[in-house]
Amino acid sequence: MIEKTVAELSRSLSRREISSVELTKAYLERINRYNGSLNAFITVCEESALTQAAQADTARDNGQTSPLLGIPLAHKDIFCSSGVKTTCGSKILHNFTAPYDATVVSRFKEAGAVMLGKTNMDEFAMGSSNETSYFGPVRNPWDTDRVPGGSSGGSAAAVAADLCAVATGTDTGGSIRQPASFCGLTGLKPSYGRISRWGMIAFASSLDQAGPICKSAEDAALMLNTMAGIDTKDSTSADVPVEDYTAELNNSLEGLRIGIPRQHFAEGLSTGVEQAIQEALNVYRELGAKIIEIDLPNNHLSVSAYYVVAPAEASANLSRFDGVRYGYRCDSPVDLEDMYKRSRSEGFGDEVKRRIMVGTYALSAGFYDAYYRKAQKIRRLIKQDFNSAFQQVDIIIGPTSPHTAFNLGAKTDPIAMYLEDIYTIGVNLAGLPGMSVPVSTVHGLPVGMHLVTNDFAESRLLNVAHQFQQNTDWHRQRATAFTEGH
Amino acid sequence: MEWEAVIGLEVHVSLSTKTKLFSGTASVFGAEPNTEANIFDLAMPGTLPALNEEALRMAVKFGLAIGAEIGKRSVFDRKNYFYPDLPKGYQVTQLDFPTVGRGSLAIALDDGSEKQIGITRAHIEENAGKSLHEDFYGMSGIDLNRSGEPLLEIVSDPEIRSAKEAVAYLKKLHAIVRYLDISDAIMAKGSMRCDVNVSIRPKGSTELGTRTEMKNINSFRFVEKAINSEIQRQQDILEDSGTVIQETRRYDAERDTSSPMRSKEFANDYRYFPEPDLLPVEIDDAYIDAVRATLPELPDAKKARFVNEYSLSEYDAGVLTATREMANYFETVACGSGDAKMAANWVTGDLQAVLNKNNWDLVESPIQAERLTMLIQRIKDSTISGKIGKTVFEVMLEDESEVDQIIESRGLKQVTDSSAIESLVDQVIAKNAEQVQQFKEGKEAVLGFLVGQAMKLSQGKANPGQVNQLLRKKMM
Amino acid sequence: MAFDKTELEKVAQLARLHMSDAEKDEVAGRITDILALIDQMQSVNTDSVTPLAHPLDVTQRLRPDYTTESNRRDELQKLAPRVENGLYLVPKVIE
Incomplete structure (x- = not known):
């Protein structure tokens, strides 16, 4: 049962083949068994999860129905959850019990979902391997010597090992899509503004977006139905009508124009991944789609621009962690300056400090134009590239990551880590919706295909992903070490 | 330099x-x-x-x-x-x-x-x-x-x-x-x-x-x-x-x-x-x-209007429009009493002095616009003299009663009864034979002194016009 | 652009981060590498390009001016490292 998709579990629950309490217990049992080796959860909410499950069962008895009623899920530890420890993977918040719910969290509560716990992540979502977490690295269920990707690595590992049915994540430069790719899952980063950021601890405000990490595109649609929508508490949440994202899943792809960016099939892409994507494209050809080569001429600058914009915004967003009102404060500070400097230096990890430094430098007097302003101009160029591409095609497809999951400790150079997100970062800079869908395995490790559509065209995106999954079963492949009964 | x-x-x-x-x-x-x-x-x-x-x-x-x-x-x-x-x-x-x-x-x-x-x-x-x-x-x-x-x-x-x-x-x-x-x-x-x-x-x-x-x-x-x-x-x-x-x-x-x-x-x-x-x-x-439509009359415009509408001096209009509260106070008194000149004098003079002395905001003043209006009305209808008005004003600072009540209870009403005034005048003429003689010899200025004596005798309550008239008549 | 120790100290001060002397060289080296990556942007002429600050091309919504929050001081101050008489305590502030 635990390996099923949300859509399937939802049907089983409504047919009373299983209760939410039974299901929740099954996942909690697996968490107990496997979390020690995977380190996917920072906090497990056993008691409250069982209470919520019982409430969901009662609600169902009382005639309530909702696709997520009684579904056990996990939230990335970046979402504030009232009364529950919320750490953002950092020592500076290791003792922080959030005093309120993120909008995403409260929407799932209202939908009757069960929160199993909070998942591990790169500290403040800064990382692509989940190795920067203060709570230790997360391991990839497909091969525990390998990373699950990041920053939503805990969510991806938890779903891939069936420790929960589905999980939330956030994506600033690829943090949903890359771990989904490394763990053989379906990950959706919606358009910027599609989901409220209220209660989602900010890394880079103009790039951050929440989304689900799931076992299928259909699940992603169900999750988005609950997560999407305007929120008066988030000025940057979009006033764009929320569709039923499941409505167009079964639309035909006949005549679909798929754009293949030349720049995404160039140097740096591993042959195994390239082959897997080419084979996936053949599936689409058979479904009646046309493949068109396109150009994203400024894509190679996306990492450069991103490493100005994201650290700059982060440097300010992380100033609030000063040891005054909450969070970590150093022992016996000698004066105010000492309190600031030691609390922050002891509370933040190396990668976070590096990015704060880079961002501070990029905004400092004399460098603003050369860095921040320049990066914003590059951002415009990148957005324009996508705009012209979408004049020609309906969707852009390429690899999510240049290769499959790498070994823990393999990438010690920050630059090498930054280049992990070369295919995904441009989408964040442009604010577009993107997805990663498993399309193959290479040497027993999953390969992800990256799909991108125009602003707020999530229905189309999910439709294209779902049609692939209707005609293949890559999304059904599981990490064998953690499959049931193993 | x-x-x-x-x-x-x-x-x-x-x-x-x-x-x-x-x-x-x-x-x-x-x-x-x-x-x-x-x-x-x-x-x-x-x-x-x-x-x-x-x-x-x-x-x-x-x-x-x-x-x-x-x-x-x-x-x-x-x-x-x-x-x-x-x-x-x-x-x-x-x-x-x-x-x-x-x-x-x-x-x-x-x-x-x-x-x-x-x-x-x-x-x-x-x-x-x-x-x-x-x-x-x-x-x-x-x-x-x-x-x-x-x-x-x-x-x-x-x-x-x-x-x-x-x-x-x-x-x-x-x-x-x-x-x-x-x-x-x-x-x-x-x-x-x-x-x-x-x-x-x-x-x-x-x-x-x-x-x-x-x-x-x-x-x-x-x-x-x-x-x-x-x-x-x-x-x-x-x-x-x-x-x-x-x-x-x-x-x-x-x-x-x-x-x-x-x-x-x-x-x-x-x-x-x-x-x-x-x-x-x-x-x-x-x-x-839409925001413009909600703008109130601003100090400069109000000042200009006060000069035009109430014939005030630039200076007085400036003082009276320094705050919106002051301007509203003044306009309430001016319209209520029907005498803008007098209202301006009272507000910029006596009232302002009291505010300054006590370091009060206008809202803290015990004499609000309605009471000052009543005071001026009583001066204008000759219930009290202008001079007694000052006394009443002083009392009003301590006593919250209605203006009329203050005038009544303290016997400050102006004496207009002609027999009472006649008796005052007779007493003054009897006591000041020398000055009466001087007046009769054409020394007009003495009249002021005699009126003053009569007023003093009445503790300021006699109507000075009536006193003046009757003195003249009796000394003819 | 070289990011030397002086620059590093200036930036660390602005960001209120403490670095030991041992760390400084390593961090300065890492940041120099990152700046080299960033500097790839300089290869493109963007003189005629309008900066894009935000992916959403919409304008700010306004919030009606009425109270939606209530006093939760005691609960919220439980999260603080040090409070006294309802105040957050910090080492002496010298102006």
């Missing part, structure tokens, strides 16, 4: 919204520490700003009142610095695209002429909290109630040339924001604060000297004193062939001196950038017109 001062003011006004600039937390003065500091105000992780529409409306209202360009697209920026009373580690303000652009304001100079002072801009920003330096085990206490309150920072051009002009400018700003009802603008309470930039240069020079800044001066009088003291200090330095250092100084009002503030180890670098949690604020002509 003759020197000229170049002064610019940055005035912070707390906007009197019900809630904070970016959160729905109440914004009321004087609450218990940190009871008006909620999750956003404390910069809890994950919280986001939502702009208060009233703060924007108030800023636009101010802009229209000073004839400023209104920013149809304004942008909020983050100003980064660490301070315990700044929870986010940045202040949200408007750097390049403020809501209020260039405008101006007229001040009256001593010679009666008017001077326009340019206003560079006015932008919306967040207030910081308060650090309390009482000793808490050698630590400071932080109260964040004020944190996130909306401020309007109004920046003048460096066109002010003396401390007096600076005060006139401040008073005018004060009057305008109070007329607009966008702030109570009480300097003592911090809802209006003033930073002063001062430099001096040889008169006739067009170059600017090195300026110094004095922050957070909290009364009109101190602004005047601080500027004069700073002008003198700079003059002493320059005349001694020294150089003025560009710095921020703290003014000590008690000792009337200023001293440099601790210079930071590293200069501040605020690293401004557009606030990504907020989008550009756009307003259209319809919005601006």
Whole structure:
């Protein structure tokens, strides 16, 4: 049962083949068994999860129905959850019990979902391997010597090992899509503004977006139905009508124009991944789609621009962690300056400090134009590239990551880590919706295909992903070490 | 050498919204520490700003009142610095695209002429909290109630040339924001604060000297004193062939001196950038017109109308329109009593004196407009004389009773009964035979003395006209 | 652009981060590498390009001015390292 998709579990629950309490217990049992080796959860909410499950069962008895009623899920530890420890993977918040719910969290509560716990992540979502977490690295269920990707690595590992049915994540430069790719899952980063950021601890405000990490595109649609929508508490949440994202899943792809960016099939892409994507494209050809080569001429600058914009915004967003009102404060500070400097230096990890430094430098007097302003101009160029591409095609497809999951400790150079997100970062800079869908395995490790559509065209995106999954079963492949009964 | 001062003011006004600039937390003065500091105000992780529409409306209202360009697209920026009373580690303000652009304001100079002072801009920003330096085990206490309150920072051009002009400018700003009802603008309470930039240069020079800044001066009088003291200090330095250092100084009002503030180890670098949690604020002509329609009559227009409508002197009209409360008070009395001239005299004279003496605000005056109106009516209908009016006024300060009751109970009613007056007159004529004789010999001036004697005898209550008439008649 | 130790100290001060002397060289080296990556942007002429600050091309919504929050001081101050009499305590603030 635990390996099923949300859509399937939802049907089983409504047919009373299983209760939410039974299901929740099954996942909690697996968490107990496997979390020690995977380190996917920072906090497990056993008691409250069982209470919520019982409430969901009662609600169902009382005639309530909702696709997520009684579904056990996990939230990335970046979402504030009232009364529950919320750490953002950092020592500076290791003792922080959030005093309120993120909008995403409260929407799932209202939908009757069960929160199993909070998942591990790169500290403040800064990382692509989940190795920067203060709570230790997360391991990839497909091969525990390998990373699950990041920053939503805990969510991806938890779903891939069936420790929960589905999980939330956030994506600033690829943090949903890359771990989904490394763990053989379906990950959706919606358009910027599609989901409220209220209660989602900010890394880079103009790039951050929440989304689900799931076992299928259909699940992603169900999750988005609950997560999407305007929120008066988030000025940057979009006033764009929320569709039923499941409505167009079964639309035909006949005549679909798929754009293949030349720049995404160039140097740096591993042959195994390239082959897997080419084979996936053949599936689409058979479904009646046309493949068109396109150009994203400024894509190679996306990492450069991103490493100005994201650290700059982060440097300010992380100033609030000063040891005054909450969070970590150093022992016996000698004066105010000492309190600031030691609390922050002891509370933040190396990668976070590096990015704060880079961002501070990029905004400092004399460098603003050369860095921040320049990066914003590059951002415009990148957005324009996508705009012209979408004049020609309906969707852009390429690899999510240049290769499959790498070994823990393999990438010690920050630059090498930054280049992990070369295919995904441009989408964040442009604010577009993107997805990663498993399309193959290479040497027993999953390969992800990256799909991108125009602003707020999530229905189309999910439709294209779902049609692939209707005609293949890559999304059904599981990490064998953690499959049931193993 | 003759020197000229170049002064610019940055005035912070707390906007009197019900809630904070970016959160729905109440914004009321004087609450218990940190009871008006909620999750956003404390910069809890994950919280986001939502702009208060009233703060924007108030800023636009101010802009229209000073004839400023209104920013149809304004942008909020983050100003980064660490301070315990700044929870986010940045202040949200408007750097390049403020809501209020260039405008101006007229001040009256001593010679009666008017001077326009340019206003560079006015932008919306967040207030910081308060650090309390009482000793808490050698630590400071932080109260964040004020944190996130909306401020309007109004920046003048460096066109002010003396401390007096600076005060006139401040008073005018004060009057305008109070007329607009966008702030109570009480300097003592911090809802209006003033930073002063001062430099001096040889008169006739067009170059600017090195300026110094004095922050957070909290009364009109101190602004005047601080500027004069700073002008003198700079003059002493320059005349001694020294150089003025560009710095921020703290003014000590008690000792009337200023001293440099601790210079930071590293200069501040605020690293401004557009606030990504907020989008550009756009307003259209319809919005601006709607705000314009709510503008009250402003001090200058009111003054002109008072001169025209009530035939007041420029000076009196100026005094009476200094605050909206005063102007309303005056108009209530003028219309109620039907005698604007008399109303103006009472308000600018006796009432003003009492307010000054007791350091009262107009609202604190025991004599509100309705009672003063009644007093003037009683003088006009001859129930009491003008002189007795002064007595009644004094009594009214202590006694809340109705004017008529005061007159009645204290027997202050004017004597108009002709037999009573005749008896007074007879007594005066009997007692002052010499003066009566002089009058009969043609010495008219003596009449005044005799009337005075009769009035004295009546304790001021006799109708002087009647006394005068009857004396004349009897001495013929 | 070289990011030397002086630059690093200036930036660390602005960001209120403490670095030991041992760390400084390593961090400065890492940041120099990152700046080299960033500097790839400089290869493109963007003189005529308008900066894009935000992916959403919409304008700010306004919030009605009424109170939505209530006093939660006691609960919220439980999260703080040090409070006294309703105040957050910090080492002495010197102006």
